[in-house]
Amino acid sequence: GENVEQHPSTLSVQEGDSAVIKCTYSDSASNYFPWYKQELGKRPQLIIDIRSNVGEKKDQRIAVTLNKTAKHFSLHITETQPEDSAVYFCAASKGTSGTYKYIFGTGTRLKVLA
């Protein structure tokens, strides 16, 4: 069935360093890949997303890259700050309709050490 693998499960970086989280999806029909940030006890918040017709997207300190051939996509956070500490989830979906479900990765707990 559809599956999204996410690595690493935990990641600790020094403040100011970069963090990279990687995801692999199984369904080649997937064409939409959002990333969510979830702080403890709170709702997931969309931080960036990418469609399959784009290889890279950047928003200030956050960027996402997509390799359709390898079915990989990655989240890059530069100049990390303590407030970036949270759990990050990748997801894969297909279609543009709001009826398509997301398959979430297992999450990465990022700790930014001051």
Place this chain on the structure above:
Amino acid sequence: GAVVSQHPSWVICKSGTSVKIECRSLDFQATTMFWYRQFPKQSLMLMATSNEGSKATYEQGVEKDKFLINHASLTLSTLTVTSAHPEDSSFYICSARGFEDRPSSGYTFGSGTRLTVV
């Protein structure tokens, strides 16, 4: 932006009782609502997809009779955990996307409900 209001934020109930969780889309019409379950330090597991005016579609392994979903209007979907047991204790969260959202806007999540069954 799109807002999904979820209530209650937490609930403690006795084993054998039923609990209803509500999700309302406040400023948009949610044709589809997704219901997730999240165990501590784990990912979001999709339980079911509810479409307004029709029966919900449940993921494999999710008991339809235990997790009753109703999506009677474009702004309200409910999840009722029937005859709750301690193993049903979890964080339940809904998400939705409306008619006019841009394709790349992603789904909006409710604030979640922490259910504890004692």
